[in-house]
Amino acid sequence: MSAAEAREVRAFWQGLGLPGLVDVHTHFMPDRVMDKVWAYFDSAGPLTGRPWPITYRDAEQQRVDRLREFGVRAFTSMLYPHKPGMAAWLNAWSADFAARTPDCLHTATLYPEPDAVRYVGEAVERGAQVFKAHVQVGAYDPTDPLLDGVWGLLAETGTPVVTHCGSGPAPGKHTGPGPIAAVLARHPRLRLVVAHLGLPEYGDFLDLAERYEGVHLDTTMVFTPFTELTAPFPVEERPRLRALGDRVLFGSDYPNIPYPYVDALRALTTLDLGDDWLRAVCHGNAAQLFAHVS
Template sequence: MLPCYACFYDKEQSDFSSINPYPRINSVFSWKNPTKLPPDKDEENPTHIGLLEKYNIPYIIDIHAHFFPELIMKLIWRWFDKVNWQISYRESEHKRVQSLLHNKVYRYTTLNYAHKSDMADRLNTYIYENYKNWKGSIPFGTFYPEPGVLEYTQKAVERFKFRGFKLHCEVSKLNLNTTELSETFYYLQEEQIPIIIHTGTAPLPGEFTGITYFRPFIEKFPKLNVIIAHMGAFEIDKYTELLTLFPNVKLDTTMVFVDFQATGSDISEHIKKLELHSDRIFFGSDFPNIPYIIGHPIMEILSLPISAEAKRKILYKNALELFNFTD
């Protein structure tokens, strides 16, 4: 969700395979019910499968799943270990994909992000060379303010056929209003390519996070197809207000309606937003970097007091339409 993985690379400790020895309850982030944590190992027969059938949801589309080169992913896990944030899917890339399919998450994005120059294009190449090995993956790339950013972003769209991009304002220390990215944003706005942006202040604020930076950005690019990660937590109300002003702004539910309170402790007041804006909200998980099974956020959405149609839209239909999938 947030680590600057390069900051935690230790050449003298190159064994990244060890499991965090601390129990989940010791995380610096609190749990809704510390005496009853959600499972952290996949069920043989996931509980949510029956509810998907009940609500006529053929499968889940996860708008917020992460894929990095293996070394970088292990460095990210090293950061999470330092804050006792357990990784439930600390396993090989192949097994992670199998876990998604086992939970009927048949389509999912390949999000990553760069924290320095000369990194984004290489991450994009990694996704391009590997995504076809990940059954159901929706190829997403990233970009960074640097020379050549427009050219390699165009390459990702026109040659690699990427379906979207991810930016992380906290990790990348990225000011969306930098003029170095203006041409790239104008290009993506014209092409109507989705961008998932972690712009909110949860779980920790960054130098350029928050509505103060995002509002002038979206006013400059009012037709940009933006999905605000984590519903903009901790400023969910302020980001939700933008939905009535900018027709292409959307939200994802990543880590909001779960028992792990990294995005806030009182989310009950936001449930009504899922119904009111059900056409503009997408299910996201943050897989694999979550301290519970992926079935937990799915079950939470399915159990909320919102209409069956809202559940279908959030978990499946909205993403189906966004990417023009026909199945």
């Protein structure tokens, strides 16, 4: 880690008068799973049309220490299965990781399978504070009947679920606003956090956030020079983003980003939405969504 980068990250939130950052979209998972994720990005050129180097390809403790050096007061261990029988094992790992990493929000995941309601309920009982649902990688339909009880449970308990349901960086069979809109129509109280602001279907997901008060949006990778090249956020949508400022959350995708962490913060300042908006996005909104975060 560059000491200069750490100083710049800390100067960002200190200049806003914040106690630090809350990053709702960071990845920690078992080493062998993380290695496979990194291998996927190493070979992602044909998918994305350009290289995707992992900027923070370090050992787990080094990655945790770096977030702390940046002044990230709370973060997540976003992890996700791509096949049946995997989610419960990942949830056991993430519960242990949260227990030994107190600044990590206890994260869990899900997959459409017969025992999903059981293990999701067990994770909530064990204190899971946020779930990750990756419709693209999991290649599943979020309206699958096997998930209906899961969405209902998460809606009833008010547990946020960060969901990659947009069609970027490459569309999947069940990505886009349609399938997840059907879930929200059935479970309107669901606290859904749309990852990557729904990239590239930004306007459609802003529509959902305006329609459902439980829908939040995370900023992960959006607005950065890397993303603006292929999926620029429409300038004309900025007023809507400002109006939804109490439901926009900072996310980075650390460590799997192809640029320095500070780029995501610099990008937010280019929007010219004001310091109050930045304070809410980078700390206040998450502190409200996750009650114990300070």
